[in-house]
Each structure stands twice: as structure tokens, then as C-alpha cells.
Amino acid sequence: IMPKVLISDSMSNVAQKIFEKNNIAVDVKTGLSEDEIIKIIPEYDGMVVRSATKVTKNIIEAAKNLKVIGRAGAGVDNIDVPMAKEKNMIVMNTPGGNANATAEHAFALIMSLLRRVPFANETTHKGQWEKKNIKGRELSKKTIGIVGFGNVGVRLSNLVKGFDMEILVNSKSLESRKKDYPHVKNVNFDELISKSDIISFHCKASKDGKPLLNKEHYKKMKPTSYIINAARGNIVDEKDLNDALNENLISGAALDVFSKEPAKENILFNNPKVILTPHIAASTSEASIVVAEMVANQIVDYLLNGVKKNTV
Numbered sequence: 001i002m003p004k005v006l007i008s009d010s011m012s013n014v015a016q017k018i019f020e021k022n023n024i025a026v027d028v029k030t031g032l033s034e035d036e037i038i039k040i041i042p043e044y045d046g047m048v049v050r051s052a053t054k055v056t057k058n059i060i061e062a063a064k065n066l067k068v069i070g071r072a073g074a075g076v077d078n079i080d081v082p083m084a085k086e087k088n089m090i091v092m093n094t095p096g097g098n099a100n101a102t103a104e105h106a107f108a109l110i111m112s113l114l115r116r117v118p119f120a121n122e123t124t125h126k127g128q129w130e131k132k133n134i135k136g137r138e139l140s141k142k143t144i145g146i147v148g149f150g151n152v153g154v155r156l157s158n159l160v161k162g163f164d165m166e167i168l169v170n171s172k173s174l175e176s177r178k179k180d181y182p183h184v185k186n187v188n189f190d191e192l193i194s195k196s197d198i199i200s201f202h203c204k205a206s207k208d209g210k211p212l213l214n215k216e217h218y219k220k221m222k223p224t225s226y227i228i229n230a231a232r233g234n235i236v237d238e239k240d241l242n243d244a245l246n247e248n249l250i251s252g253a254a255l256d257v258f259s260k261e262p263a264k265e266n267i268l269f270n271n272p273k274v275i276l277t278p279h280i281a282a283s284t285s286e287a288s289i290v291v292a293e294m295v296a297n298q299i300v301d302y303l304l305n306g307v308k309k310n311t312v
């Protein structure tokens with residue numbers, strides 16, 4: 001009999017087309033509640049999500065026929081992976097599929113901070129000519145610190161190569177592949193935060209949910225430094241960041257991710273030193289097609305041929 005797949009988050013319709021072409025039945029049902037998913041999930045052999053669907057223990061327990069859960073994207077923190085493994089389900093993601101998009105957005109945030117583009121735009125539209133009040137900073141001769149050196153961190157390091165910057169990295173996995181990246185220097189976390197003018201996070205959040213950056217760290221940082229987080233919201237404690245900005249321990253921050261998403265309220269809202277975007281780093285026309293294609297092809301290959309690719 002024909003395997004059946006549920007796509008439960010909105011994504012490029014190339015995913016649906018790939019399933020159909022391979023004679024896999026597919027339903028696209030987005031915005032369902034946990035209870036609604038629990039009711040229908042026993043019908044399915046595969047499930048495809050982005051980040052909106054929380055694949056909980058309850059859903060996994062109800063999913064009697066589910067063999068594979070695919071994430072169109074990198075982070076699988078919305079999936080109860082240990083529980084899925086216990087039930088012998090495969091969890092896959094699409095590493096690298098949106099890495100360039102995310103690195104480019106991090107770079108856009110960096111430039112927005114350094115040249116105050118959002119403020120300049122808003123005031124100029126209002127007819128306020130703030131020319132005298134806006135003095136930017138340059139990247140040239142500065143130090144960028146990249147925390148985490150996976151697909152996104154590597155890509156960002158390559159993007160900034162042309163800017164005459166020193167590139168510091170904090171990564172455990174870099175040691176063994178150092179010779180491939182002669183343009184970066186691997187340092188410990190404290191050295192990275194104390195020497196960098198721009199600190200950009202491209203790592204996973206810690207398993208226990210503890211932030212990587214907290215109160216104590218800001219005292220070691222340059223008062224002229226900026227923080228970028230386009231990885232996961234809980235990496236940077238938002239209250240500590242807000243305090244650090246208000247105490248002038250650092251100059252500014254740009255965040256694409258939040259401790260609670262969608263962010264309807266947040267301690268950082270209206271802080272003029274902060275630039276915020278709504279988790280859009282991976283949201284490009286190009287990347288959304290690539291991740292949908294990758295996840296659909298991988299699930300097809302697993303359901304039809306037992307091939308396991310990009311399992312987590």
C-alpha cells in the first residue's frame with residue numbers, strides 16, 4: 001500500500017510535488033492543534049514540519065504508523081527527538097539547506113547595527129534629517145567572533161573574508177578540521193567575547209536551556225561591541241542583555257530569535273539599541289525551496305528504499 005505523509009507547516013509546494021511524483025500520498029494541513037494532530041497522526045508514515053508544529057511526546061505516542069519525522073530546516077528543538085528514537089522513528093533535518101540565507105541575514109543585521117540603517121530609514125521617511133546624529137562604524141580592521149562553526153558559522157566567516165577583519169571562532173569541532181579554515185582562529189569563549197567587536201551566535205542552544213551569555217560575560221566585553229543572535233532565542237538571556245545595554249556595557253544588539261516565539265511581548269521591545277527581526281534569517285525564496293526539496297527527497301528515499309540521510 002501507498003505510504004502517506006503529513007505536511008503540517010507551511011512550506012514550498014515542491015515538497016508536496018516530490019511526494020506525489022513518487023506515489024506517496026500527501027496531506028498538507030497547517031495550523032493544527034496538538035489534539036487535532038493526535039487524532040489524525042495514526043494514518044501517516046511520515047511527517048514534515050518546519051518550526052511551528054511542536055512534535056510532542058503525546059503526538060509521537062499516538063503516531064502508531066509513523067516511521068520518519070522530517071524538519072525542513074536545521075534546528076530540531078521543536079521535536080521530542082529522544083521520544084521519537086524510543087519509538088524507533090527516524091528524525092531528519094536539512095543541514096546546510098538554509099545556511100547561506102542565515103549567514104547573509106546575520107550579515108545584514110551586522111551592517112544594520114553598524115550603520116544604524118533602521119533608525120536612519122525611519123527618521124528620513126518622517127522628514128527628520130538626522131545626518132548630524134548618525135555616525136556609523138566600519139568593519140574594516142575590526143574583530144568578529146563567531147560562536148559555533150557549523151554550516152552557518154563557516155558561511156559567515158567566508159562572507160566577511162573581504163572586509164579586512166580578524167575572524168575569531170569558538171568551536172569544539174573546529175580543532176580536527178582547522179587546516180580547512182586558515183582564515184579563522186579558534187579561541188576559548190572568554191577570549192572571543194573580550195576581543196571581538198562583533199559577536200555572532202551560530203551554535204545550538206544548550207540542552208539544559210541555560211543561556212550561553214549571561215550577566216558575568218558582559219563585564220568582559222568591549223563597551224563598543226555588538227551582539228548578533230540569529231540562532232536560537234535562549235542562547236542570549238534577554239533580561240541580562242537589556243541590562244547590559246542600559247548600563248552601556250555593550251553598544252547594541254540585533255536579534256532574529258527570541259526566548260518565546262512568536263514574540264508578542266519582550267523586555268527588549270522599544271530599546272533603541274536593539275534591532276529585531278521575526279525569525280526570518282532562513283526565509284528566502286531560495287532557501288525555502290532547497291529545504292523543502294531536501295526534506296521531501298530524504299523522506300521519499302527512506303520510505304521507499306530505507307535510506308537514512310541527515311538523521312539527527
Ligand code: MLT
Nearest residue numbers: 050051072073074075282
Ligand atoms: C532552522 O532551524 O532551520 C531555522 O530556525 C529556520 C526556520 O525554520 O525558520
